[in-house]
Amino acid sequence: MKFFIDTANLDQIREAHLLGVLDGVTTNPSLMAREGIKGTDNQYRHYVEICRIAGGDVSAEVIATDFEGMIREGETLAGLDPHIVVKLPCTADGIRAVKYFSGKGIRTNCTLVFSVGQALLAAKAGATYVSPFVGRLDDICEDGVALVADIVKMYRYYGYTTQVLAASIRNTKHIIECMKAGADVATSPLAAIKGLLNHPLTDAGLQKFLSDYHKVNG
Numbered sequence: 001m002k003f004f005i006d007t008a009n010l011d012q013i014r015e016a017h018l019l020g021v022l023d024g025v026t027t028n029p030s031l032m033a034r035e036g037i038k039g040t041d042n043q044y045r046h047y048v049e050i051c052r053i054a055g056g057d058v059s060a061e062v063i064a065t066d067f068e069g070m071i072r073e074g075e076t077l078a079g080l081d082p083h084i085v086v087k088l089p090c091t092a093d094g095i096r097a098v099k100y101f102s103g104k105g106i107r108t109n110c111t112l113v114f115s116v117g118q119a120l121l122a123a124k125a126g127a128t129y130v131s132p133f134v135g136r137l138d139d140i141c142e143d144g145v146a147l148v149a150d151i152v153k154m155y156r157y158y159g160y161t162t163q164v165l166a167a168s169i170r171n172t173k174h175i176i177e178c179m180k181a182g183a184d185v186a187t188s189p190l191a192a193i194k195g196l197l198n199h200p201l202t203d204a205g206l207q208k209f210l211s212d213y214h215k216v217n218g
């Protein structure tokens, strides 16, 4: 299972990268805005900086909502750095754009996916990644992890190679549940990734090992 970090914050990306388990980064316009990055040129520079730090796949989302605009923007984004994956919303124009980019060998992440039907269209169009939004479904009392499991099952049944990228992960438990559901990737906030480390028995065990060592060695 691959770990992506879901942020545009360079310090957090650096910290996750230093852990040695980071496979990539996902961003979206809200996450870019949270970092206060204004203007297209600054945003493009920021994407290049993220690629330099992370080294894996970096999803950069188009702002355009029409097919021609998505193509123009997506081609520019893809040209910024070989690590860039063009992120496109799961709309009719977005699916057309996924198909276009897949024909050109440009990798895509089909985002804002909330149903198996949308995931089917993304795979048929040749998306590299599909992003079901787990947390946002849970927020409205639906089952986000069940959607991930359904998409994984459907892709395996039909042999689609699109990777299931569980998104909108809110906590460590989401990561574990998406792993059990067979997701290829989980994109998570840094705190949720670090939460995987926590176990009281690890802390207690380490303390005991050290105190036993010091009893003998001073």
Ligand code: E4P
Binding pocket: 006, 026, 027, 028, 111, 131, 133, 135, 136, 167, 168, 169, 187
């Ligand atoms: C996915 O790529 C999105 O960036 C992200 O996971 C959305 O998460 P949110 O629902 O916490 O905003």
